Amino acid sequence: MSENEIDIIEQTSADNKPVIEFKGVSKTYPSGTHALEDVNIRINKGEFAFVVGSSGAGKSTFMKLIMREEKANTGTIMVNGFNLTKMRRKSIPKLRRTMGIVFQDFRLIPKMNVFDNVAFAMHVVGANKREIRKEVAKALAKVGLGEKARSMPNELSGGEQQRVGLARALVNSPDLIIADEPTGNVDPNMSYEIVSLLTEINKRGTTVLMVTHDHNLVRDFKHRVIMLDSGRIVADNLGGDEQ
Amino acid sequence: MKARSFRYLIGEGFKGAWANRLMSLASVGVLVACMVIIGLALLISQNVSRALGKLEQQNVVMVYMKDYSWALYGDEVEKVAEGGDENGIKPDSYVIHNEEEAKALCDKIAALDNVESVEYISGEEGLESIKKNMLEGQEQYFAFLDEEFGNPLSASAKVTMKDMGAFTKTVEKIKAIDGVESIKAQNDLAERINSVKRGVLIAGIWIISILMIISLVVVSNTIRITMYSRKLEISIMKAVGATDAFVRIPFVVEGVLIGVVSAIIAEGLLYFCYRVATETISQTLGTTDIVRYSEMAFYLLGVFLVIGVLAGAIGSFIMIGKYLRREGSEFSAI
Numbered sequence: 225m226s227e228n229e230i231d232i233i234e235q236t237s238a239d240n241k242p243v244i245e246f247k248g249v250s251k252t253y254p255s256g257t258h259a260l261e262d263v264n265i266r267i268n269k270g271e272f273a274f275v276v277g278s279s280g281a282g283k284s285t286f287m288k289l290i291m292r293e294e295k296a297n298t299g300t301i302m303v304n305g306f307n308l309t310k311m312r313r314k315s316i317p318k319l320r321r322t323m324g325i326v327f328q329d330f331r332l333i334p335k336m337n338v339f340d341n342v343a344f345a346m347h348v349v350g351a352n353k354r355e356i357r358k359e360v361a362k363a364l365a366k367v368g369l370g371e372k373a374r375s376m377p378n379e380l381s382g383g384e385q386q387r388v389g390l391a392r393a394l395v396n397s398p399d400l401i402i403a404d405e406p407t408g409n410v411d412p413n414m415s416y417e418i419v420s421l422l423t424e425i426n427k428r429g430t431t432v433l434m435v436t437h438d439h440n441l442v443r444d445f446k447h448r449v450i451m452l453d454s455g456r457i458v459a460d461n462l463g464g465d466e467q
Numbered sequence: 468m469k470a471r472s473f474r475y476l477i478g479e480g481f482k483g484a485w486a487n488r489l490m491s492l493a494s495v496g497v498l499v500a501c502m503v504i505i506g507l508a509l510l511i512s513q514n515v516s517r518a519l520g521k522l523e524q525q526n527v528v529m530v531y532m533k534d535y536s537w538a539l540y541g542d543e544v545e546k547v548a549e550g551g552d553e554n555g556i557k558p559d560s561y562v563i564h565n566e567e568e569a570k571a572l573c574d575k576i577a578a579l580d581n582v583e584s585v586e587y588i589s590g591e592e593g594l595e596s597i598k599k600n601m602l603e604g605q606e607q608y609f610a611f612l613d614e615e616f617g618n619p620l621s622a623s624a625k626v627t628m629k630d631m632g633a634f635t636k637t638v639e640k641i642k643a644i645d646g647v648e649s650i651k652a653q654n655d656l657a658e659r660i661n662s663v664k665r666g667v668l669i670a671g672i673w674i675i676s677i678l679m680i681i682s683l684v685v686v687s688n689t690i691r692i693t694m695y696s697r698k699l700e701i702s703i704m705k706a707v708g709a710t711d712a713f714v715r716i717p718f719v720v721e722g723v724l725i726g727v728v729s730a731i732i733a734e735g736l737l738y739f740c741y742r743v744a745t746e747t748i749s750q751t752l753g754t755t756d757i758v759r760y761s762e763m764a765f766y767l768l769g770v771f772l773v774i775g776v777l778a779g780a781i782g783s784f785i786m787i788g789k790y791l792r793r794e795g796s797e798f799s800a801i
Binding site for chain 1: 471472473475622699700703704705706707708709710711713
């Protein structure tokens, strides 16, 4: 049986199955830095979880492992039904198509307008023009930028640019949104707007995992909080109160 | 990959080449220079082969046969002092007794691999042609010999060869045939022609190989710069689940495009340069026997396109492959 077939068989459809599951995961970089140690966590479908922790706590490594940018040294990681520890390099695109990624620095292509920036993610998965027109318009409407489809990124505010980033992450209807400090480069008001949008998306069934340093956001939005420190999970508050 | 994705990626390749037109233009310039030099090397080698071909045609080998006159004037005459005809020669002391046997020997030579043509020349014809070329007074010496003993020239064969490379081997084979007395061959010329041919070939291979490598490096570097300038796009592509092929195709298209444009420009430029050069040469040296560009035009365009497409495709393929392996899947920190 090929690696691809294993990946597909291991994909699950049942809602009660976890979207993300770490079992005894450790990651040490070749330089000797122990980034994560014996991490066990389960995030179910439809959950919204904040990942918090100081710099060097292991948040980035945690996210990189989920996106299969890095490979764990020990333990098992399952994401959207894919076994990441067994996954071969050429199967990574299949995993990534099941998730939408929002970056702190927006990552918009400056020479493309808002519409094309969002459409770009659909070209990659081979969508046709009609689908692209329909879905991009829908995604832009969701983030409240329907009127700005023809604007260039430099004509938008930071918050608007991040909303374009969010529309791009949403346009392929992913099961999971990974947001790496999406409010890091926007003003506080806009931060609330972004997290409200993510919460809206989450209410429609998409699992959201968001890294943040913003204590106010964590406090005001009552979501699950996973706290990392020195590569270990030191708190996992399902109620949403900050530790 | 879906056809529409492929169309989209080809379009992206064209856009990429246009967006980086200054850089693309620089590499087109270097590629054109390489191609023009390669083209010149090919044209020069073609002209050298044509000139050598003429020399080769002139280079005939004379094969002399063991016939009556050979027995008459050779060492054999003393050994057969008794018996035989009025000159003391027995028929079994020579191999070729008549024209039929001489022609049969010619057929044997003609049957050898490398022999292009064999022309039979009888002793009488040989003598006539020598007499024609003699100065007045000299021919009397031959006339004296002819009158005293008969024609001193043996029957011969004028042999031309196909490949001068196998010259010595063929001469050896002819020598081994029964009835062949001696061979008059211009070994020096054959060897010189061969060494010039070898020299031109080796120089050509070196020039083309070096320039091919230069072309490859130039295109790779252009693609590398394009690639780093599009790092952001690549990182987004990887984040939304693009395959390596998807990321790679626009760059390969861009590389191939650079190659094709260079090939077309090189063809035009070389045509112009070669025409000017050949006109000057034919006016100065008065020679008209130069390879015309039109004879080589399609061949050269083909060579340029192959070089351009290969350099473009391989150069970009290697570069982007290297990038994808090293940094391609790291998109969270670019």
